[in-house]
Amino acid sequence: MKWSALFTSSIGKKLVMSLTGLFLISFLVVHVGINACIFYDLFNTQDDGQMFNIAAHFMGSNWVPRFLEVGLFAGFLLHIVQGFMVEFQNRSRRGVGYAKQMGNKGSKWYSRSMGLLGTLLLLFLIMHISQFWVPSRITGLPEASYNPEHHDMFIKMVETFTDNPLMVILYLLGVISLYYHLIHGFQSAFRTLGVYNKRYLIMIRSIGIGFSVLVCLLFALMPVSIYFGWIGYSN
Amino acid sequence: MEHYNMNLTLKVWRQKNKDDRGQFETYQVKNISSEMSFLEMFDVLNEELIRDGKDPITFDHDCREGICGACSMYIDGRPHGPWQANTTCQLHMRAYKDGDTIVVEPWRAQAFPVIKDLMVDRTAFDRIIQAGGYISINTGNPVDANAIPIEKDKADLAFANAACIGCGACVASCKNSSAMLFVSAKVSHLALLPQGDPERKDRALNMIAQMDKEGFGGCTNTGACEAVCPKEISISNIARLNSEYLRAGFTVDK
Numbered sequence: 001m002k003w004s005a006l007f008t009s010s011i012g013k014k015l016v017m018s019l020t021g022l023f024l025i026s027f028l029v030v031h032v033g034i035n036a037c038i039f040y041d042l043f044n045t046q047d048d049g050q051m052f053n054i055a056a057h058f059m060g061s062n063w064v065p066r067f068l069e070v071g072l073f074a075g076f077l078l079h080i081v082q083g084f085m086v087e088f089q090n091r092s093r094r095g096v097g098y099a100k101q102m103g104n105k106g107s108k109w110y111s112r113s114m115g116l117l118g119t120l121l122l123l124f125l126i127m128h129i130s131q132f133w134v135p136s137r138i139t140g141l142p143e144a145s146y147n148p149e150h151h152d153m154f155i156k157m158v159e160t161f162t163d164n165p166l167m168v169i170l171y172l173l174g175v176i177s178l179y180y181h182l183i184h185g186f187q188s189a190f191r192t193l194g195v196y197n198k199r200y201l202i203m204i205r206s207i208g209i210g211f212s213v214l215v216c217l218l219f220a221l222m223p224v225s226i227y228f229g230w231i232g233y234s235n
Numbered sequence: 236m237e238h239y240n241m242n243l244t245l246k247v248w249r250q251k252n253k254d255d256r257g258q259f260e261t262y263q264v265k266n267i268s269s270e271m272s273f274l275e276m277f278d279v280l281n282e283e284l285i286r287d288g289k290d291p292i293t294f295d296h297d298c299r300e301g302i303c304g305a306c307s308m309y310i311d312g313r314p315h316g317p318w319q320a321n322t323t324c325q326l327h328m329r330a331y332k333d334g335d336t337i338v339v340e341p342w343r344a345q346a347f348p349v350i351k352d353l354m355v356d357r358t359a360f361d362r363i364i365q366a367g368g369y370i371s372i373n374t375g376n377p378v379d380a381n382a383i384p385i386e387k388d389k390a391d392l393a394f395a396n397a398a399c400i401g402c403g404a405c406v407a408s409c410k411n412s413s414a415m416l417f418v419s420a421k422v423s424h425l426a427l428l429p430q431g432d433p434e435r436k437d438r439a440l441n442m443i444a445q446m447d448k449e450g451f452g453g454c455t456n457t458g459a460c461e462a463v464c465p466k467e468i469s470i471s472n473i474a475r476l477n478s479e480y481l482r483a484g485f486t487v488d489k
Contacts, residue, residue: 001440006484009443010413010453011477086453090411093452095345099246099259100312100338102408106462112410114455188456194478196471 011192013086018192020079021185025211027072032218034059038154039221041231048233049154053144056153060136080122087115110180111188117181124174131160158233161226171223175216182212240266241333245280247292248340250349253356257349259338273316273326274299274306293352301325301465304400307407308353309340314404314463322402322465342403344412346450359449360401360417366445367438368421370430389427396424398466405460405468411452416460418442419476420468426479436483443480 006012037052059065110117135141136151144150161168186208187201195201225231242265250257264283267276274296281291297305306323310316316326331337339353347355385393397420405416422439425431431438454473461470 001484001487001489005444009480009484010415010447010451011443011480012484014453014455014477015481086455090413090452090455093345093412093450094343094410096257096343098309098312098340098343100309100340102312102459102463105313105459106408107410107457107459111455111457112459184456191456191471191474192477194474194481196474196478198471201471201474 013082014192016078016082017086018189020075020082021189023071023075024079025182025186025189027075028215030059030065032215035222036218038157038231039225042225045234048145049152049157049231050144050146052154052157053150053152056136057150060151076125080118083115083118087118091115108184111184114181114184117177120177121174121181124170124177127170128174132156157222158226161223162229162232165227168223168227172220175220178219179212179216182215183209186211237269239269239333241269241328241331241335243267243276243331243334244336246336246338247353249292249352250341252351253348267328269327269329271328272299272324273308273310273328274324276328293350293354295354296324299324302400304402307342307355307357307402307404309342309407311338314342314407315402315465320465320467322400325465342407344403344406344451346412346414347403347406355403357401357403359451360403360414362449363414363418363442363445364401364421367434367441368425370425370434372430383429385428393424393427396420396427396468396472399424399464399468400466402465404463404465406451408459408463409452409454410457410459411455413454413460414446414449414451415454415473415476416464416468416470418446419472422476422479423472426475435479436487439476439479439483440487443476 007016034055035052037055038049040051041047041049132153135156136153141151141153141156144152144154161171187205190204191201195204242263245262245264246259247262248257249260262280264276264280267279271279274294277292277294284291295305295307297303299306301322301324304322306315308315308323310323310326315321315323317330318326341347341349341353342355342357344355346359347357350356399417399420401417403414403417406412406414409415422442425438426435456470456473458470461468
């Protein structure tokens with residue numbers, strides 16, 4: 001069997017979606033972990049995002065995360081392109097549609113809507129990257145007050161969400177899309193890898209729900225906390 | 236159970252042949268007994284159509300006791316109708332009440348082209364089975380039934396998968412028109428037994444290759460197939476099939 005035949009078969013395509021999906025899930029752990037440093041401001045009001053800026057500086061200056069970043073973009077690209085291809089191929093398999101749809105009889109709406117949720121996430125991603133990644137890597141950010149070698153990423157966050165309810169809502173919609181994408185994607189990824197033992201499937205399902213809730217809740221709290229002034233500058 | 240008669244409105248898909256566009260026709264059926272099966276109601280309607288000199292509705296049926304997998308109606312947005320773990324032939328009219336309107340469509344999938352009305356061509360399933368859904372044995376004297384010990388749990392699980400009647404409800408219900416539940420039942424049935432072991436790699440690879448060739452979609456684990464399967468084949472078999480296929484795909488030596 002040729003490798004190309006393996007990876008272009010229906011299960012091979014799913015394998016690519018599963019592996020890239022799990023890689024992106026691992027990125028979410030890092031992303032939410034680093035960003036959650038802004039919550040240190042809740043315990044030390046003099047922090048002013050310093051903890052977060054130091055963590056962001058490490059991610060931007062150390063060669064290991066920079067190297068992984070290349071893989072991350074490749075992972076995103078593969079997941080997105082393959083996702084669209086699989087979605088359109090699968091949609092074309094029906095031919096004539098049903099007059100009466102099955103709807104939610106037997107499957108969850110979000111399980112059937114991974115393509116739509118993924119598209120919403122892609123739109124969110126374009127907005128998000130242009131707001132944060134592009135200034136931090138290309139167009140430049142102001143220097144941090146405590147250390148001129150560090151970018152002040154925190155001020156960018158504060159500027160983005162302060163007095164901007166529309167942006168907060170857009171981010172919350174992105175987080176909601178991520179939540180439902182993850183609820184299905186997390187466990188589906190493991191099923192695709194061939195985990196069929198019931199005891200593991202139950203475990204994976206529970207961990208998947210817990211992970212989706214925790215990650216999305218933390219992400220959602222970031223714009224909300226800044227908007228309501230729970231986190232910000234002390235003066 | 237109380238017996239009653241009912242009058243119903245049926246909206247049935249009529250299509251002369253594979254190339255015809257097809258459309259819904261509405262029929263009124265009267266005095267249908269609650270003790271009739273769904274197919275018997277169609278028999279009554281067909282008798283009337285024949286009496287009126289019209290073309291009777293074509294539909295697949297054979298054993299009419301839920302074990303052959305021939306019947307294949309998509310009834311009110313669900314393959315095999317509203318009952319759980321049930322085939323169309325075992326659906327009885329007590330599921331309905333007087334005045335109900337029932338919409339009946341054929342299985343919809345490009346791999347299952349409509350032959351006529353509610354009858355679809357499911358020979359794609361036969362070709363998938365021919366690609367590897369068997370074990371090769373030398374014929375001769377029968378071997379002692381207990382010559383190969385098989386643990387009870389595995390034997391039961393293999394039997395549960397062998398219960399798949401190949402009706403195609405999984406394909407009909409799946410948003411991707413995927414045949415993965417069918418293939419997974421057939422692969423699991425044999426992979427769980429020692430007799431299936433010698434050909435397990437080729438079986439998984441060849442059956443999936445044939446499934447893709449037939450034009451079925453890929454699985455996205457939505458679970459609709461499991462919900463409508465008349466034999467309640469579990470979706471965890473699809474994960475087992477993934478495991479069988481990937482193990483074979485990465486270790487096969489040719």
